[in-house]
Every structure is written in C-alpha cells, then in structure tokens.
Amino acid sequence: MSPPAPHRLVLGTGNVHKVPEIAAVLAPDWEVVSHDLDVEETGATFEVNALLKARAVRDATGEVAVADDSGIEIDALDGRPGIHSARWTDEQDWIPRVLRELDGVPAARRTCRYVCAAAVARPDGTEAVVRGEVEGRIASEPRGTGGFGYDPIIEPLEGDGRTFGEMTVAEKQALSHRTRAFRALRALL
Known part of the structure; x- marks a missing residue:
C-alpha cells in the first residue's frame, strides 16, 4: 500500500529561494506550491505582515495558504x-549598508537576530501565526556565497563561527x- 498523498498548500512568495527551504520543512505531509501575489506589507510587525500575505493568497486561491515575513533586527541599530x-535599500546594497552603519562598532555590540513569522490562513477562516528566531552577530565582512539576503554577514551564535553564507543548505x-518558524507552524496545520 502506498503512503497517502500529501495535502496541498499554497505558499505566498515571489522569492524562489524560500520555496525549497519551506517545502523541505513541510514534506512529506504537505505539497507546497508557490503563488506570487503583490501584497502591501502595511503591518507594524512581522506577524501582521505574514498574516496579511497568507490571507491574500487564501482569498485569491481558495486554498490553505501560508506566508512568512522575515528580516533582521540589529541591536546596535535599534532593531x-x-x-x-527587504525594502530599506536596494537589494545589492543590503550588506554594504549594514557594514557602513556598523563601521567602528565593536564585535561585542554587533548582535542581531534573524526573525521569521509564519502564518497560515485556511478557507474556513481559521488562522495561526508563529515566530522563529536565531540570534547572531554581524561579521566585519561578507563571507561565503551560500544562502541569500544577509546570510554572508550573519554568524549564528549557535554555530561554529561561520556565516550562514559559508554553510551548506543542510547546516x-x-x-x-x-x-524554526515553519516547524512550529507545521504542528498547527
């Protein structure tokens, strides 16, 4: 007897890097298909923005929809x-801008966290949102070519001193x- 077919859900994102990362967390129970929908992120928190996107995708598709909002909070820059x-400067300037703004800031004060709020919005109107975080430190220069976004300058404190950009996908x-966020959300699906 073959295993049951996975349930389908729609991931609201235009970011091609997020799809395999999230699909790997939700497999094998969930088949993840992406739906790129331009949703204005008007919320004051990651959680509100994730829910706005999940609701918009659910309303557009009539299916179970998930979405996330994520970013980096840098303590020396007041969060x-x-x-x-994703919007504070052009994408190619994300890392250079962080390094410019932290120029002269000692390593001990270059603390940060990656934050991800993940939300689900179901056709029956039920919703949930969860949060995942990883504490880190901003490196003095980019290292590694893996990952995306700010990964080449984020050294997770739980790691071995390498940046996310220096790690394999599995690491x-x-x-x-x-x-972390989508594992927590998976338990609520």
Whole structure:
C-alpha cells in the first residue's frame, strides 16, 4: 500500500529561494506550491505582515495558504532594519549598508537576530501565526556565497563561527529562523 498523498498548500512568495527551504520543512505531509501575489506589507510587525500575505493568497486561491515575513533586527541599530529588511535599500546594497552603519562598532555590540513569522490562513477562516528566531552577530565582512539576503554577514551564535553564507543548505536549515518558524507552524496545520 502506498503512503497517502500529501495535502496541498499554497505558499505566498515571489522569492524562489524560500520555496525549497519551506517545502523541505513541510514534506512529506504537505505539497507546497508557490503563488506570487503583490501584497502591501502595511503591518507594524512581522506577524501582521505574514498574516496579511497568507490571507491574500487564501482569498485569491481558495486554498490553505501560508506566508512568512522575515528580516533582521540589529541591536546596535535599534532593531533596524526589522520589518523593512527587504525594502530599506536596494537589494545589492543590503550588506554594504549594514557594514557602513556598523563601521567602528565593536564585535561585542554587533548582535542581531534573524526573525521569521509564519502564518497560515485556511478557507474556513481559521488562522495561526508563529515566530522563529536565531540570534547572531554581524561579521566585519561578507563571507561565503551560500544562502541569500544577509546570510554572508550573519554568524549564528549557535554555530561554529561561520556565516550562514559559508554553510551548506543542510547546516543552514538546522539553525534557520525560517525552519524554526515553519516547524512550529507545521504542528498547527
């Protein structure tokens, strides 16, 4: 007898890097298909923005929808860029801007956290949102070519001193804020 077919859910994202990362966490019970929908992130928190996106995808598709909002909070910058991580400057300037703004800040004060809020919105109107975090430190220069976004400058405190950009996919997923959030969400699906 073959195993039961996975349930289908729609992931609201236009970020091609997120799809395999999230699909790996939700497999084998859930088949993840992506749906790119432009949703204005007007919320004041990661959680509100994740719910806005999940609701919009659910409303557009009529299916179980999940979405996330994630970013980096840098303590020496009073939590910036936070919910604006993807929009505070052009993507190619994300890392250079962080390094410029932290120029002269000692390593002990370069603490940060990657945050991911993951939300589900079901056709029956029920919803849930969870949060995953990983504490880290901003490296003095980019290291590694793996991952995406800020990964080449984030050294997770639970790691071995390498940045996420220097890790294999499996090593990154073992520590990832997104993996943590979607594991918690999976328990609620």
